[in-house]
Amino acid sequence: MTVEGTAQRKNARGSSKRTTAKKATSAKKASPAENRNSGRPEQAEQDQLVQLLTPEGKRVEHPDYSIDLSADELRGLYRDMVLTRKFDAEATTLQRQGELGLWASLLGQEAAQIGSGRALRDDDYVFPTYREHGVAWCRGVDPTNLLGMFRGVNHGGWDPNTNNFHLYTIVIGSQTLHATGYAMGVQKDGADSAVIAYFGDGASSQGDVAESFTFSAVYNAPVVFFCQNNQWAISEPTEKQTRVPLYQRARGYGFPGVRVDGNDVLACLAVTKVALERARTGQGPMLVEAFTYRMGAHTTSDDPTKYREDEERAAWEAKDPILRLRTYLEAEGLVDEAYLASIDEESEALGKRVRDAVRAMPDPDTMAIFENVYADGHALVDEERAQFAAYQASFADADAVAEGN
Amino acid sequence: MTVFEKITIAKAINESLRASMEADPKVLVMGEDVGKLGGVFRVTDGLQKDFGEERVIDTPLAESGIVGTAIGMALRGYRPVVEIQFDGFVFPAYDQIVTQLAKMHARALGKVKVPVVIRIPYAGGIGAVEHHSESPEALFAHVAGLKIVSPSNSSDAYWMLQQAIAGDDPVIYFEPKRRYHDKSRLDTESIPDPLHKARVARTGSDLTLAAYGPMVKVCQDVANVAAEEGKSIEIVDLRSLSPIDFDTVQSSVQKTGRLVVVHEAPVFFGAGAEIAARITERCFYHLEAPVLRVGGFHSPYPPSRLEDEYLPGLDRVLDAVDRALAY
Numbered sequence: 001m002t003v004e005g006t007a008q009r010k011n012a013r014g015s016s017k018r019t020t021a022k023k024a025t026s027a028k029k030a031s032p033a034e035n036r037n038s039g040r041p042e043q044a045e046q047d048q049l050v051q052l053l054t055p056e057g058k059r060v061e062h063p064d065y066s067i068d069l070s071a072d073e074l075r076g077l078y079r080d081m082v083l084t085r086k087f088d089a090e091a092t093t094l095q096r097q098g099e100l101g102l103w104a105s106l107l108g109q110e111a112a113q114i115g116s117g118r119a120l121r122d123d124d125y126v127f128p129t130y131r132e133h134g135v136a137w138c139r140g141v142d143p144t145n146l147l148g149m150f151r152g153v154n155h156g157g158w159d160p161n162t163n164n165f166h167l168y169t170i171v172i173g174s175q176t177l178h179a180t181g182y183a184m185g186v187q188k189d190g191a192d193s194a195v196i197a198y199f200g201d202g203a204s205s206q207g208d209v210a211e212s213f214t215f216s217a218v219y220n221a222p223v224v225f226f227c228q229n230n231q232w233a234i235s236e237p238t239e240k241q242t243r244v245p246l247y248q249r250a251r252g253y254g255f256p257g258v259r260v261d262g263n264d265v266l267a268c269l270a271v272t273k274v275a276l277e278r279a280r281t282g283q284g285p286m287l288v289e290a291f292t293y294r295m296g297a298h299t300t301s302d303d304p305t306k307y308r309e310d311e312e313r314a315a316w317e318a319k320d321p322i323l324r325l326r327t328y329l330e331a332e333g334l335v336d337e338a339y340l341a342s343i344d345e346e347s348e349a350l351g352k353r354v355r356d357a358v359r360a361m362p363d364p365d366t367m368a369i370f371e372n373v374y375a376d377g378h379a380l381v382d383e384e385r386a387q388f389a390a391y392q393a394s395f396a397d398a399d400a401v402a403e404g405n
Numbered sequence: 406m407t408v409f410e411k412i413t414i415a416k417a418i419n420e421s422l423r424a425s426m427e428a429d430p431k432v433l434v435m436g437e438d439v440g441k442l443g444g445v446f447r448v449t450d451g452l453q454k455d456f457g458e459e460r461v462i463d464t465p466l467a468e469s470g471i472v473g474t475a476i477g478m479a480l481r482g483y484r485p486v487v488e489i490q491f492d493g494f495v496f497p498a499y500d501q502i503v504t505q506l507a508k509m510h511a512r513a514l515g516k517v518k519v520p521v522v523i524r525i526p527y528a529g530g531i532g533a534v535e536h537h538s539e540s541p542e543a544l545f546a547h548v549a550g551l552k553i554v555s556p557s558n559s560s561d562a563y564w565m566l567q568q569a570i571a572g573d574d575p576v577i578y579f580e581p582k583r584r585y586h587d588k589s590r591l592d593t594e595s596i597p598d599p600l601h602k603a604r605v606a607r608t609g610s611d612l613t614l615a616a617y618g619p620m621v622k623v624c625q626d627v628a629n630v631a632a633e634e635g636k637s638i639e640i641v642d643l644r645s646l647s648p649i650d651f652d653t654v655q656s657s658v659q660k661t662g663r664l665v666v667v668h669e670a671p672v673f674f675g676a677g678a679e680i681a682a683r684i685t686e687r688c689f690y691h692l693e694a695p696v697l698r699v700g701g702f703h704s705p706y707p708p709s710r711l712e713d714e715y716l717p718g719l720d721r722v723l724d725a726v727d728r729a730l731a732y
Binding site: 127154155156157158159160161166167169171174176177178179180181182183184185186188189207208211212214215218371372373374375376378379380381 | 459464465470472474475476477478479480481482485497500501504505508509510511512513514515517518520549550552572573574601647648649650651
């Protein structure tokens with residue numbers, strides 16, 4: 001653990017020069033001013049990462065979070081991550097080809113999403129942000145459904161209650177309050193299911209996230225806050241969001257927080273299971289900070305080379321979540337060439353299915369503008385619908401006249 | 406059957422909440438101080454005692470949290486009725502209301518419903534401090550997905566709230582706080598008008614005054630004074646601002662030929678602008694005068710020592726009536 005921990009520290013953030021400088025500062029007990037400049041989370045805090053699988057693919061134990069999975073379950077996690085990555089890559093490509101207007105890639109965050117997603121029970125309810133493609137996969141949402149919003153044919157093309165997976169929420173952090181309210185409802189119903197809210201390090205600065213912490217603590221709501229700290233909120237690093245490690249925020253609200261290696265699918269699974277079980281058994285909320293890294297851009301609209309160093313990405317590449325599980329599976333003899341080849345084949349097939357589905361996605365009917373604005377109807381919407389329909393019909397009439405002439 | 410010959414608007418709302426909670430166990434009341442205290446205006450008085458803390462929920466002092474968690478509870482099948490303590494305090498929740506509550510049904514292609522009712526004691530005239538006297542209704546009426554209503558009497562207060570709670574759309578229910586203690590008749594068994602129907606509150610032939618909420622009473626006073634001067638004023642109580650029952654306003658204006666819209670909110674970009682434009686379009690050949698508006702100024706709500714000047718009162722509305730009649 002110590003050896004891995006050291007390697008982790010060295011790789012965790014940017015150049016070793018920077019790490020050395022920070023060490024020197026902490027050695028002489030940094031003044032507050034120096035602390036402000038150092039920015040990055042304290043090294044000691046990074047040692048708090050819950051880890052069950054090292055970046056080198058070695059199984060390690062943790063006193064509070066253990067897990068025992070069958071070979072099938074382990075292979076399942078690998079398959080989930082590979083297919084999710086493939087789906088994500090395909091969507092990115094489709095955006096570059098002009099088939100999608102935008103894409104928010106999850107590259108690098110597969111372990112955080114699959115680990116936490118596979119910890120959920122069917123009757124649990126998920127409130128995602130807009131990057132939870134891996135969690136959606138775990139919930140059984142057809143991946144092609146995730147693309148409607150990014151293609152511009154709808155704002156979310158699935159029924160949240162079919163898979164207990166709410167629509168993507170674009171306004172940062174809003175859904176943490178919806179999750180909390182939903183959890184309060186679960187509690188009132190006397191049900192023993194749990195609710196999980198996903199958000200990022202940037203969202204942790206939002207008032208809604210703070211308010212959801214307050215409400216969930218005060219009402220002891222069965223909600224798990226799953227923060228994927230991927231180190232960047234578009235171009236702003238985590239130190240522009242917080243002066244303490246994010247998981248420590250929970251303490252101030254009166255519930256536990258834990259930082260887990262977000263690139264370790266086993267640790268994410270184990271920790272989320274514990275958090276969900278706490279919620280189910282009436283012990284209230286918990287904050288899980290998955291310490292991970294967004295390998296790509298925030299969305300296809302930004303350019304990470306303008307705001308972060310290549311070395312930083314390279315350091316995180318060494319901690320790739322899929323590679324480390326594969327190394328472990330191979331070392332344990334749990335997968336062979338044939339199995340890996342079958343996953344690759346499945347992955348190619350998924351890619352093709354996604355491509356075909358997106359290209360076949362019809363534009364919505366024009367009159368959809370007026371649909372579902374209100375559940376019970378609204379006189380103004382009815383009036384505007386009728387006017388617009390008549391306006392459109394006028395072209396058809398004109399065309400008919402022109403043809404008649 | 407219960408007939409209250411004289412009941413205050415505040416008490417009528419209380420009775421309405423009580424009736425809604427008795428009728429549907431999924432109805433919840435939430436807000437700051439709504440429990441033991443019964444709300445700062447005592448509108449929820451006694452509800453927690455009778456329905457318990459699980460259904461009448463004292464919340465942390467966080468408006469976005471109140472509305473955001475209410476949305477979550479609505480998604481779980483509850484019908485939360487949220488109290489925002491004062492009009493000026495709704496803005497921390499504005500994001501949740503506009504970006505989430507208003508749009509969620511459409512975003513989900515109709516698959517989910519968010520029947521959240523937000524009660525806001527609004528408008529001025531009570532000598533309050535800053536942020537306690539505002540009229541933000543136009544800001545909400547502009548947002549598709551929300552319904553906006555404001556009762557002016559006890560019967561409407563009682564029925565419109567129950568209709569809002571029973572409906573599947575989010576509704577902002579603006580309570581005219583300076584009228585909370587005005588008394589009028591309430592028959593709890595009568596058949597109410599539909600929620601969005603405007604009401605002709607007084608018939609007349611020379612000019613139509615259109616108003617809602619706290620300004621309906623001012624218009625009634627205006628009509629009484631005008632009657633002494635031989636002018637016959639018709640009053641339309643709009644009751645609903647989203648949607649607006651333009652048909653009822655149109656019928657009235659086609660009869661009288663003149664329209665003055667009265668509200669407390671600033672005139673600029675206000676409800677009066679919308680009504681003037683629509684009615685001009687619908688009644689151009691019936692109008693004997695341009696549609697005039699009387700309302701607040703383009704200034705922050707003033708200190709209370711100046712609010713009588715800021716708020717449309719008898720004289721300012723009468724002046725507009727005279728100007729319209731002079732064409």
